[in-house]
Amino acid sequence: MTKGYWIPILHSHLPFVKHPDYDYFMEEHWLFEAISECYIPLLMNFKKLEEEGVDFRLTTSITPPLAEMLSDDHLMQKYLEHLDRTLELCDKEIKRLEGEYLFDSLTIFYRDRFLEIRDFFTGFLNKNVINGYRYFLERGKLEVITCGATHGFLPLLSVNKKAVDVQIELAVESYKRHFGVMPNGIWLPECAYFDGLDEVLNRYGIKFFIMDSHGLVYGRPTPRYGVFAPVFSTNGVAAFGRDPESSRQVWSSKVGYPGDEDYRDFYKDVGYMLDYEYIKPYIDPDGARVFTGLKYYRVTGASENKEAYIPHNAWEKSKDHATNFHFNREKQAEYLSKHMDRVPAIVSPYDAELFGHWWFEGPNFLYHLYKEMDKNGVIKAITPMEYLDIYPKNQVIKPNPSSWGDKGYYDVWLNSGNDWIYRHLHHMADSMCELANRFKDRSDLTNQRILNQMCRELLLAQSSDWAFLMSTKTAVEYSVRRTKEHISNFNKLEDMVESEIDFGFLEHCERKNSIFSFLDFRIFAS
Amino acid sequence: MNKDSEYKKFQDTKRDEGILRDESLKEDNFSSHEHSIESFGREISEHARSRDFDIPAGYGVNRLVVLPINTRTEFIYWELNEGYVRSVYDGEILNYTIRLYEFVENSSKELTRFSVSGNIGRYYLNYYAPNRDIYVTLGIVGRDGKFIELLKSNRVSTPSDTISHAQDEVWMSKVSDWMEVIEASLERISDKSTSSELIKEMEILKRNHKLRVDMDTKDIENITSSEGFVGIGSSDMLGSSDILSSRDLHINSTENSNKQK
Numbered sequence: 001m002t003k004g005y006w007i008p009i010l011h012s013h014l015p016f017v018k019h020p021d022y023d024y025f026m027e028e029h030w031l032f033e034a035i036s037e038c039y040i041p042l043l044m045n046f047k048k049l050e051e052e053g054v055d056f057r058l059t060t061s062i063t064p065p066l067a068e069m070l071s072d073d074h075l076m077q078k079y080l081e082h083l084d085r086t087l088e089l090c091d092k093e094i095k096r097l098e099g100e101y102l103f104d105s106l107t108i109f110y111r112d113r114f115l116e117i118r119d120f121f122t123g124f125l126n127k128n129v130i131n132g133y134r135y136f137l138e139r140g141k142l143e144v145i146t147c148g149a150t151h152g153f154l155p156l157l158s159v160n161k162k163a164v165d166v167q168i169e170l171a172v173e174s175y176k177r178h179f180g181v182m183p184n185g186i187w188l189p190e191c192a193y194f195d196g197l198d199e200v201l202n203r204y205g206i207k208f209f210i211m212d213s214h215g216l217v218y219g220r221p222t223p224r225y226g227v228f229a230p231v232f233s234t235n236g237v238a239a240f241g242r243d244p245e246s247s248r249q250v251w252s253s254k255v256g257y258p259g260d261e262d263y264r265d266f267y268k269d270v271g272y273m274l275d276y277e278y279i280k281p282y283i284d285p286d287g288a289r290v291f292t293g294l295k296y297y298r299v300t301g302a303s304e305n306k307e308a309y310i311p312h313n314a315w316e317k318s319k320d321h322a323t324n325f326h327f328n329r330e331k332q333a334e335y336l337s338k339h340m341d342r343v344p345a346i347v348s349p350y351d352a353e354l355f356g357h358w359w360f361e362g363p364n365f366l367y368h369l370y371k372e373m374d375k376n377g378v379i380k381a382i383t384p385m386e387y388l389d390i391y392p393k394n395q396v397i398k399p400n401p402s403s404w405g406d407k408g409y410y411d412v413w414l415n416s417g418n419d420w421i422y423r424h425l426h427h428m429a430d431s432m433c434e435l436a437n438r439f440k441d442r443s444d445l446t447n448q449r450i451l452n453q454m455c456r457e458l459l460l461a462q463s464s465d466w467a468f469l470m471s472t473k474t475a476v477e478y479s480v481r482r483t484k485e486h487i488s489n490f491n492k493l494e495d496m497v498e499s500e501i502d503f504g505f506l507e508h509c510e511r512k513n514s515i516f517s518f519l520d521f522r523i524f525a526s
Numbered sequence: 527m528n529k530d531s532e533y534k535k536f537q538d539t540k541r542d543e544g545i546l547r548d549e550s551l552k553e554d555n556f557s558s559h560e561h562s563i564e565s566f567g568r569e570i571s572e573h574a575r576s577r578d579f580d581i582p583a584g585y586g587v588n589r590l591v592v593l594p595i596n597t598r599t600e601f602i603y604w605e606l607n608e609g610y611v612r613s614v615y616d617g618e619i620l621n622y623t624i625r626l627y628e629f630v631e632n633s634s635k636e637l638t639r640f641s642v643s644g645n646i647g648r649y650y651l652n653y654y655a656p657n658r659d660i661y662v663t664l665g666i667v668g669r670d671g672k673f674i675e676l677l678k679s680n681r682v683s684t685p686s687d688t689i690s691h692a693q694d695e696v697w698m699s700k701v702s703d704w705m706e707v708i709e710a711s712l713e714r715i716s717d718k719s720t721s722s723e724l725i726k727e728m729e730i731l732k733r734n735h736k737l738r739v740d741m742d743t744k745d746i747e748n749i750t751s752s753e754g755f756v757g758i759g760s761s762d763m764l765g766s767s768d769i770l771s772s773r774d775l776h777i778n779s780t781e782n783s784n785k786q787k
Contacts, residue, residue: 013563034562196683217550221690226551244549244552394699395698410595411595423591488579
């Protein structure tokens with residue numbers, strides 16, 4: 001008998017990065033790391049579950065920028081080259097560490113793993129990662145949802161309502177192009193909600209979205225079931241709230257699973273550890289060291305002295321943690337059921353890339369967890385749409401403006417370190433609307449190209465990632481430069497409208513910031 | 527159901543709601559606050575090919591914007607075109623005044639005011655204004671002491687940081703072809719504030735989407751006991767048709783269902 005429904009949701013997102021003018025570009029490396037450590041390992045485990053006849057459900061966003069990159073021929077070719085370089089490094093490492101106790105078998109482990117990933121990428125995925133998501137979507141195992149077109153922080157863009165409309169409309173359009181159907185749900189960028197957003201979502205056919213806990217609980221009125229059942233907004237869009245307990249179990253810095261001593265250490269990568277001349281061909285050609293994906297140590301403990309990583313032990317530990325997670329969900333569901341007259345929904349949203357990239361064993365944890373659920377039949381993994389099919393009647397509330405960032409509101413994306421961007425984003429959106437209305441009926445192809453590219457620059461500047469990184473002081477200079485680059489491009493392009501045209505500059509922008517090839521600037525027209 | 531059993535049921539429901547609420551807001555020390563982009567961002571080093579880009583300080587426009595950051599802080603930025611200011615006021619301007627307003631029932635109530643300077647500027651206002659509709663104006667206090675409004679901002683809803691104590695509930699059902707039929711039920715409503723707010727919004731929904739709403743407001747009960755508690759339904763709220771039939775709110779959509787296809 002099912003005691004509880006578990007709704008796991010992964011948010012898969014990377015900002016749009018494409019540099020066709022360079023053979024190697026550091027930020028493209030983000031994408032390659034995420035593919036090798038997160039997206040492909042997850043898809044490989046889903047395939048394994050399918051072959052073993054284990055039922056599973058997962059809801060995952062694939063943001064439009066990520067979908068664009070994962071199906072981009074240029075980037076996928078570069079990824080293949082990256083894989084081949086990594087395999088070359090694996091071979092060198094096998095020779096270097098031959099006969100070294102524990103480390104020699106680790107080098108074989110990595111060689112085999114990257115070979116398997118390569119086979120999966122060139123075979124099952126046909127060199128397009130989106131194919132894997134589409135495959136499981138079509139079989140009803142995955143509920144792939146969309147996200148804001150370029151992950152714009154919608155509450156802070158909503159000063160210009162059209163800017164929000166465009167983020168949603170383009171997201172839906174991009175999803176249809178990549179997956180062939182309408183998306184049922186959306187991962188609001190940063191789970192950020194403002195009053196009235198549900199009307200926009202409803203207008204574009206979105207049926208559900210995800211919020212942090214207080215988005216529901218501080219809604220009006222407070223929902224009777226807390227976050228353990230969805231609510232409908234007044235515009236009839238379902239909102240699902242994050243369960244804090246299952247979040248804590250996975251991600252707590254103190255007691256969370258990824259910190260276990262048997263799991264792979266994130267930082268100790270040969271890219272940073274080995275002799276420069278030796279590792280040079282496998283890191284940034286400019287000399288900057290990067291992660292290669294070959295990491296030989298386990299967390300071990302808090303000290304700097306790390307011991308060798310033993311994949312078998314980590315595999316067993318991920319199995320134990322899956323059993324533990326399942327046990328806790330069962331107890332949680334039993335407790336909740338005493339206070340509810342329906343089977344509770346336990347919603348667990350996480351950043352996808354933390355599974356595999358940050359927590360190397362995360363995809364295996366999920367694999368074991370689905371097997372545990374399938375075996376016991378007490379906790380059932382389902383999608384938000386399946387829950388709504390079971391319980392179509394839900395309370396109506398006005399969700400609370402909120403986000404899933406630190407402190408729960410908009411602080412991370414609007415503070416003294418990043419507030420300067422909004423003046424520009426708002427002005428650019430206004431200009432875009434004005435130009436779109438002025439030129440919507442004209443057929444001058446060059447102007448159309450300029451206006452289309454202005455849209456792209458605006459959309460890319462809107463990405464919440466830049467404001468986030470400025471806040472966390474992680475990659476401030478890069479984020480500031482990326483934002484300024486798009487603002488500057490937009491302004492230069494605007495100067496070219498009905499004026500002297502710098503075709504070299506236009507082509508440069510079109511080639512580099514080529515997101516949404518189908519984009520028509522008229523989307524900003526009223 | 528007599529009053530005693532109804533009261534007990536009410537108490538049970540309230541207790542359950544309190545427990546579920548607490549479970550929903552457990553401190554989780556998590557984050558969500560930890561984003562994957564951060565772990566990637568740590569790898570960034572500054573490249574030799576990096577270059578800076580020039581962007582303007584302002585755009586020569588007249589604009590005033592207010593954005594809520596949380597329940598206690600609002601961010602305000604403005605830009606004033608010198609020519610515009612001079613066309614309105616030709617006296618000496620030492621500073622400008624910004625006024626914060628709350629929008630209530632088609633009228634505005636001033637909450638606070640403060641001085642700022644500069645034709646391009648920004649200000650972090652620490653004013654606790656949860657769950658309200660707010661906007662700001664920027665202007666000059668003229669020689670005669672009168673406020674001359676130069677700019678008016680956008681209007682925004684601020685977030686809430688507390689539990690709503692409204693006792694009423696509205697339920698909506700979405701069945702069959704998802705948007706084909708929407709059906710909502712109103713139960714014994716006491717403090718009508720929240721419900722009436724929701725109903726008002728659903729009326730807007732009806733207008734916007736050509737939905738059919740059959741609602742007899744006479745059917746909304748108001749039960750308040752001598753002890754001062756407010757009775758609400760519990761399990762029957764989930765669809766006991768004999769209780770709900772007379773007060774069901776039916777909204778039938780055809781347009782939305784077409785949009786889905």
